[in-house]
Amino acid sequence: MTDDPKTLVSTEWLAAHLSDPDLRILDASWYLPDMNRDARAEYDAGHIPGARFFDIDEISDTQSALPHMAPPSEKFMSRMRAMGVGDGHQVVVYDGAGIFSAARVWWLFRLMGKTDIAVLDGGLKKWKAEGRPLEDMAPILRDRHMTAQRQANLVKDVTQVAAAVKLRDWQIVDARGPARFRGEEPEPRAGLRAGHIPGALNVHYATLLNSDGTMKKGEALRAAFTDQGVDLERRIITSCGSGVTAAILSLGLEILGHRDHALYDGSWAEWGQFDQLKVETG
Template identity: 35%
Template sequence: MRPPSRVSISSILTPAAFKSLLVSSQTPVIPLDATWYLPNVGRNGKEEFLLERIPGARFFDIDEVKDASSPYPHMLPSTEVFNKAMSDLGITRKDTLVVYDKQGNFSAPRLLWTLKIFQHPSIFMLDNYPLYKQEGYEIDTKRLSAVEAAIPAQSTYESPGAIEDRVVTYSDLRQVIIEPLFRKKFNIIDARPYSRWTGDAPEPRPGLPSGHLPDSISIPFNEVLEEGTKEFKSSSKLQELFLAKGVDPDKPIIAMCGTGVTACVLETALGKSGLQREDKPVMVYDGSWTEWAQRSDDKLIVKGRQ
């Protein structure tokens, strides 16, 4: 595998910093709601957007903007599909984008990562929507119809293309995993709950076995967030956590989860921790466990503790 290319690490904004950005920015600031729920939760982010949102926000549907030809959920779209989605939202490359999700820090990091992959120039993430509400900032609760929520003025968005060497494919990861000595040259971190990593709890998708990759490290994504507020922990706490888990910052890091969503929570947390350097960014296995569990050999699916 090639080392990933150099990209900038985007900023995480407190609610107060987000409000300051709205005042100080020299370019339009567009909030992007990326709310998404696991299929067993029974909630719909798009429907909730019609009921409540940050003023001026637009909804980016990670269930729709993807590689529709893939059997695996949330695989990155082609540049053409991404450009159309951004154009349909009326976004230009001059706009400053601030992503958020209603759960706190769950699916917004996935959109943040996607925007980085497609090289949008100015992107931030709100840390986070529940805290924004709690601190009394403005919320738009006007009920919208789907027609009212549509963006009347479309744009022509043209990404320079995806940074493909930050995206790990099944073939890439299999090449790492099949040779024990080679895989020890990488950190493979898994954001799923620990009980799914051990194989003790089922996956939320029926028929999919749980377990983990050989020599992977379990770091459930909620461990990088404060328990009460769901904010990202401080840089020092995050660094302490990752090092205690056995992450070696001198080795390339591959993040994964169930479908490539909460892996991006770990990717964002590593950026804040200072362990992710601009010249060595974290790579994300896009298909994640859903793809691996369906395609790999049984001997490459491990259960129990290591």
């Protein structure tokens, strides 16, 4: 694998750069309720040296009724400043599952105009399996100036997605599991209808990953999309349950050199609750 500090870096790369003064590491672990894991407690018990904990639910638009929507730029900047993450830093983000929630934070930084951010391939799981160092002390934080410029082209709202369904000028690609996509399995969030956005294609995020939690490469990664009917020459909106695993698809597209993609931030947590929006099953 070729390490790319703008998309994906290996555990070897991170280990070699661990003491770089302008490196900032973020633990962005986040789990679904049925996973029965406490991300903050796991961070406190042991994390990659120097890592700061990035709370996806708190560093969000807490005024929205929808889960962990992207925060206003001002909130993002103030939280990052307080965490000692700022302009000129190379950021590496990881999670405890391999590649799961880390991609969401990668996308969030990109949304804020920050491109020097990479996901740790294989995450904490791979780092630990290789016997690499951990620490249980939080780093000393010093404020660092951070500027953000929101890139509106990287995100879509419900109105824009509804227009895309009607005009068919974007492909909508849903990262949820096949049974949820087809409406055969109830949604984990109460009150949501089952099924998918009309015309959407289903690329389960897990199909982009190897068994060790690393991202597939080259032709295998490309096939994860094309085998499900995705045309990589066309524009793509990624979607999922609440905007977390959709970012894994966005990361995969970026690695493949596909630049014209955006993420539906409200995802099924939003679309699934409005009766006036059509739903397909099967």
